[in-house]
Amino acid sequence: MKKLFSALILTLLIPLTSYAQDYSDGNGYTTIANPVRTDDPSKVEVREVFWFGCPHCYHLEPYTQAWKKTIANNDKVDFNYMPAVFGRNWLAHAKAFYVADLLGIEDKVHDDIYTAIHVKRERLNTEDSLAAFFANYGVSEDEFHKQFNSFAVESRLNQADARIRAYGVRGTPTIVVNGKYLVDASTAGGNENIFNVVNYLIKKEEQNK
Template structure:
């Protein structure tokens, strides 16, 4: 696996990719099927890109993170995991920007996990620029460095790319996982197809990673065929 919490993709490549993806559409949603299919080109040869769309204040994202990391570690040889913060609503924008500020400052995965921990375990909202500056100061980042990164054109470009990407991939909820640029699934999709009685978070996550295995296999097939795999039906068994 190539883990892209710190995986940098050339800006030009991201912009071109987003421009292409803006032309994709999704197959009609089927409430009985725990995934959707984007009508997009097959993945290129090589490691399959897996994109997780998330929001730091989302409790479901926090709960799903360990399962996602374990799944990514299991497939570390042939995937690239890319995490993309969403900014679908105004209250999400500061934390979306913070993801790229931390990246620009080289704060590392420990800071990423600590931000999740403080929000969901310590009960700190951390949803304003001032609160996030205080969080960064706790990790040894001076206000000057934080403000410079927050206002930098590079961070703004990354924020804009993230927004274009979640719009292009028709992401409406978090966490959402897109595999190979065309297969979309999420714990919420899996939960909707499972019996309500006795349903648990752990069970939903287990079902989700099994579906991700299925969709990853399908994306590999599409990549090898270079063709119309999105027209076939992925199986969950």
């Protein structure tokens, strides 16, 4: 796994100039017809629209984690995950993401949820099964149920759903750059190139500021 991450980081550090002439609307990324306002105009906002139950999201995650390391000290880039709800079975996972975020343990449970679902074959698609899972991180069942059904979680779900619809995202995983561009494996030519395109778009947006 360490070798994989090292290889991914090296790939993501390839100079952006080598890709600049290759990317355009429809080739590497798709331009959003009506740009969506970002939270902080002083930064370039990057959002990964995902679903814990999505095998494609699971396979992209090592690339996402490797890329996050390359921007760890870049205070001009703001990255966040944004869970999608494109089906009834997606809702519990989205709510679990926001519960973890509100409790300050999202970084601890994110990879573990993927592993539980895609490696250990645990479904984790009900409130009770997720409550039992969160108990492993010191969250009581009462606290989990309270947060799972809270106004704060519902509010974040509604805000995310509105943004995802405004972006025009139709599948996961999709990376949204600064509310203006969509990048996925199809437009970028594979998972291994997604964050090269993202880096190109970040540089493009930084130059436009």
